Amino acid sequence: MEFETVIGLEIHAQMKTDSKIFCGCTTSFGSPPNTNTCPVCLGLPGSLPVLNKRVVEFAIKMGLATNSTINATNQFARKNYFYPDLPKGYQTSQFDRPIIEHGYVDIEVDGEHKRIGITRMHMEEDAGKLIHDDYEPFSYVDLNRTGTPLLEIVSEPDLRSPRQASAYLKKIHAILRYLDICDGNMQEGSFRCDANISLRPFGRDELGTRTELKNMNSFRNVQAALEYEERRQRDILLEGGSITQQTLLWNPDTEKTEPMRGKEDAHDYRYFPCPDLIPVEIGDSWIAQVRKTLPELPDQRKSRFLREFDLPEYDAAILTESRELADYFETAVKRYAQPKKVSNWMMTELLRELKGGSISECRVAPEQLGELLDMIEQGTISGKIAKAVFGDMLESGLDPGIIVKKKDLLQVSDESELLAIVREIIAENPAQVTDYRNGKTKLLGYFVGQLMQRTKGKANPGLANQLFNKELTG
Amino acid sequence: MKISEKEVAHVAHLARLHLDPEELVRMTAQLDTILSYVAKLDELDTSGVEPTTHAFAISNAFREDEVQESLDRSQALANGPKQNGESFVVPRII
Numbered sequence: 001m002e003f004e005t006v007i008g009l010e011i012h013a014q015m016k017t018d019s020k021i022f023c024g025c026t027t028s029f030g031s032p033p034n035t036n037t038c039p040v041c042l043g044l045p046g047s048l049p050v051l052n053k054r055v056v057e058f059a060i061k062m063g064l065a066t067n068s069t070i071n072a073t074n075q076f077a078r079k080n081y082f083y084p085d086l087p088k089g090y091q092t093s094q095f096d097r098p099i100i101e102h103g104y105v106d107i108e109v110d111g112e113h114k115r116i117g118i119t120r121m122h123m124e125e126d127a128g129k130l131i132h133d134d135y136e137p138f139s140y141v142d143l144n145r146t147g148t149p150l151l152e153i154v155s156e157p158d159l160r161s162p163r164q165a166s167a168y169l170k171k172i173h174a175i176l177r178y179l180d181i182c183d184g185n186m187q188e189g190s191f192r193c194d195a196n197i198s199l200r201p202f203g204r205d206e207l208g209t210r211t212e213l214k215n216m217n218s219f220r221n222v223q224a225a226l227e228y229e230e231r232r233q234r235d236i237l238l239e240g241g242s243i244t245q246q247t248l249l250w251n252p253d254t255e256k257t258e259p260m261r262g263k264e265d266a267h268d269y270r271y272f273p274c275p276d277l278i279p280v281e282i283g284d285s286w287i288a289q290v291r292k293t294l295p296e297l298p299d300q301r302k303s304r305f306l307r308e309f310d311l312p313e314y315d316a317a318i319l320t321e322s323r324e325l326a327d328y329f330e331t332a333v334k335r336y337a338q339p340k341k342v343s344n345w346m347m348t349e350l351l352r353e354l355k356g357g358s359i360s361e362c363r364v365a366p367e368q369l370g371e372l373l374d375m376i377e378q379g380t381i382s383g384k385i386a387k388a389v390f391g392d393m394l395e396s397g398l399d400p401g402i403i404v405k406k407k408d409l410l411q412v413s414d415e416s417e418l419l420a421i422v423r424e425i426i427a428e429n430p431a432q433v434t435d436y437r438n439g440k441t442k443l444l445g446y447f448v449g450q451l452m453q454r455t456k457g458k459a460n461p462g463l464a465n466q467l468f469n470k471e472l473t474g
Numbered sequence: 475m476k477i478s479e480k481e482v483a484h485v486a487h488l489a490r491l492h493l494d495p496e497e498l499v500r501m502t503a504q505l506d507t508i509l510s511y512v513a514k515l516d517e518l519d520t521s522g523v524e525p526t527t528h529a530f531a532i533s534n535a536f537r538e539d540e541v542q543e544s545l546d547r548s549q550a551l552a553n554g555p556k557q558n559g560e561s562f563v564v565p566r567i568i
Contacts, residue, residue, distance in 0.1 A: 017539045024542025033561045037550045038542075044553070053536035075527055082490060084564040130567055140561035143550070268488060273527035281533040 003199040003237065005230050006207055007159035011172055013151045013182040014126065014190040015058045021125050021149035022049030022092065022277075029188055033142035041125075041147035043088030049276055051076075055149040056280060058181040059099045059123055060290045062151060065175050065297055066118055068103025073281055076123075076274040084141050085128035093152075094122035095271040099280065105175070106299065107167040108317070116168050117156030124150050151182070157196070157207065162226035169193055169222055170321065174298040178323045186217050193222055198243070199233045208233075209243040213257060216250045225250035229257050301326055309339035318347060324359045328366045335370025336377070345373060349387065353394055363397035364390070372400040380404070381411050385457055413460040415467070418451070421459075422467045425450045436472055444468055476509035477502060 020027055023040035039047035063070045077095035100121035107114050126148040131140045153172060159165045173191060176182040184191045198210035213229060216222040228250075233243055248257035296304070298320050305316040305326070320326045325346070332342045350369070354362060372393070376386050381404055392403045404410055412418060425447060426433055436443045447468045451459050482502045486493045493501060544550075551557040556564070 019539050019541045024537070024540060025544045026541045032547070034547050034550050036544045038544050042545075042550060050535060050537040052539050054539035056536070073533075080488070084562070084567060131561070132566060137566040139564050139567045140558070141564055142561055268484075270488070275528070278528050278530065278535055279533045 001238065002202045003234055004202050004204075005160055005162075006157045006198050006200065006210075007162070007165045007226060008157040008196045009153075009155045009159065009165060009169060010194045010196075011153040011155075011169070012126075012192040012194075013153065013172075013176050013184075015055050015149035015151055016181055016183055017052055017054050017058070017149055019052060020147035021052050021055050021123065022147055025147065027148050029190075031144055033140070034144060036144040037146065041087075042143060049092065051277060051280065052149060055123055056099070056282070057290055058149075058179070059121060059151055060282065060287060061179050061181055061294065062121060062153075062176065063100040063103065064287070064291055064294060065179055066100075066103035066105055066121075068100045068118060068121070070282055070287055071097065071099055071101060072283070073097065073279050074099045074122075075279045076277040077271045078274050079124075079269045079271055081269060083127070084139060085130050085143075085146070087128070087143060087146060091124060091127065092274055092277070093124035093271075097279075098122035099282075105168065105171045107164060107171050109161070109163050109167050114158075114164065116158045116164075119154045119156050121151055121153045124152055126150050162223045162230060165195065165226055166219060166223040169219060171298070173219075174321055174323075178295055178297055178301075180295075180323075186219070189217070192217070195222065195226055197226055197229050197233070199230070199237060208237075209245050211243065211245065211257075212247045214247060214249050214260075221250055221252055224252075224255060225257060228255065232257065295323075298323075305329075309333065309343075311339055311343055315340075315343045315347060318351075319343060322359070328359050328362075331366035332370040332373075335367045336373045338373070338377075341373055342370065345369065345390075349390055353391075362394070364393045365397075368393060368399055375400055375404070379411060379413055379460060382457065382459075382461055384461075385411065388457075410458065411460050412455055412458045413463055415463065418455075418459055418463060419467055419471075421451060421454055422447075422464075422471055425454075426468075426471055433472065444472075447472070476506050476513060 014027075015021075017027055019025060020041055023038050025036045025038050025041055028036070040049055060070055062068075074094060075097040076092050077097075078090040079093045079095070080090040082089055098120045101119070103118035103121070104115050105118065107116055126145050128141055128143040128146040131142065133139065155168065159168055173184050176191070177184045182191060186192070193216060195213045195216070196210045197213065198208040200206065200208040211229060211233070213225050216225045229248065236243060247260045249260055250256075251258050302316045302320040305311050305320060306313065309316075311319070318325075319329045329339075329342060329346060332346070333339050336342060346369075350359075350362070350364075369390075372386055372390060375381050376383050381389065381400075385404075386400075389400050389403050389407075392398070392407075393400060396403070429447075429450070432443050432446060436447075444465065448459075448461065448464050451464050451468075452461075479498055479502045482505060483493070483498060486498075486501075547560070551559070551562060554562040556562070
């Protein structure tokens with residue numbers, strides 16, 4: 001039997017505010033435990049929350065960027081459950097009246113375009129952090145993160161494959177980063193994703209029993225976990241078994257999904273409107289004001305890159321995946337106005353050297369990359385030497401001109417200087433010369449290689465070919 | 475009956491309250507009385523009335539996104555039943 005996979009994602013994005021959602025404690029990451037708390041985020045009796053206006057603005061931005069409805073009236077609700085990282089005994093969230101509903105983003109997988117619906121987005125507070133003792137039967141509670149603003153983004157079950165899920169996740173991530181409302185760091189947990197996945201026989205409308213996947217803290221893990229779970233469910237169904245609705249944790253070490261340990265209570269959150277927080281009203285003028293602050297978004301920027309720089313679709317998609325990368329490209333192109341060449345260098349040398357790290361940590365400034373490419377163009381250095389210089393730039397952060405001078409890497413384009421060496425090589429390799437003259441013209445590469453060795457790669461390759469050609473046939 | 479013993483036991487469990495059998499009977503009767511009293515409101519026709527979450531007709535009480543000083547850690551931890559000077563200490567979870 002053929003099955004269709006149905007996936008929906010729940011994304012939690014920490015909003016990049018200075019202070020928490022309901023109090024003035026800092027949201028900064030990495031402080032010593034329990035140093036960023038106050039009576040409000042500790043949930044002490046008698047304290048009252050006051051909503052951070054910027055959280056609402058950020059949510060409106062995200063709503064506008066995803067073609068969503070911004071609800072004119074929305075309301076906070078209490079989600080009740082007990083867990084040691086939740087000091088109040090409830091999470092202040094939104095329930096039946098979220099701030100954002102009915103949006104969508106467009107994704108592309110293997111050239112196929114697809115529109116993915118966004119059911120809703122709501123504002124809520126993050127919980128604290130638990131650290132489990134390795135030896136003693138204790139857990140340690142750090143409430144610094146408690147009250148950090150989150151935007152929860154719930155997709156429609158529109159995703160039909162792990163790759164679509166990954167593309168959607170990347171799109172949401174890119175939009176949040178372009179809007180500069182979330183720093184998007186999956187390792188630090190400022191951008192988190194849970195997934196619901198189920199299978200159903202092709203053609204059936206009714207959804208199969210789903211499992212919920214958690215603990216996938218990288219894009220790669222999200223796709224790997226979904227692929228694993230898709231296979232696991234398919235195997236069970238093909239053997240005539242049934243899927244148990246449960247929450248599974250992705251174990252990146254074993255590359256398997258595993259049931260969450262411990263007894264899991266059926267969810268019964270008893271939501272009710274939070275009496276401590278009055279409704280949020282969002283008028284048209286507020287929305288219009290926020291709209292004016294929207295930057296160019298990933299899709300728009302990609303179209304512009306296609307149009308303005310005449311880049312292939314593939315290049316434009318990768319370069320606009322992050323705002324920093326796109327900015328880097330545009331700055332480099334200002335210094336060296338050959339977009340495709342800049343793109344090639346960025347997508348091969350630069351991205352390889354970054355090894356998945358952020359471009360903002362790259363020591364080579366975009367202007368310096370442009371300068372390097374210009375030096376190749378001018379014949380100052382060869383393309384091969386340029387790669388070595390680039391490696392040096394990544395380490396030292398120095399200008400390419402300085403490195404070339406310091407290491408004496410200037411390309412030798414002086415004909416008489418090269419000709420002398422060419423003649424030396426010809427004199428020293430009579431056997432190869434005879435072979436060459438007898439039609440083994442592939443040996444040209446050997447001769448040029450010899451020249452490169454003697455000049456430490458600095459000989460102008462075009463000129464070298466020319467000289468050997470002339471000397472050997474002449 | 476507005477509420478059953480089973481529902482009361484469920485809610486008690488969610489609230490992590492332990493009720494012995496005799497308490498369960500008593501609480502169910504009391505809750506039933508309260509719910510029956512409040513159910514009087516059901517007699518009103520509220521179709522066409524927007525759900526109200528607050529008695530005050532105000533909205534949008536915000537604070538600006540400004541960082542204020544947090545509590546000293548010793549103060550923050552002071553009310554915890556068990557702490558180690560850095561964190562609250564609770565029985566191991568998971």
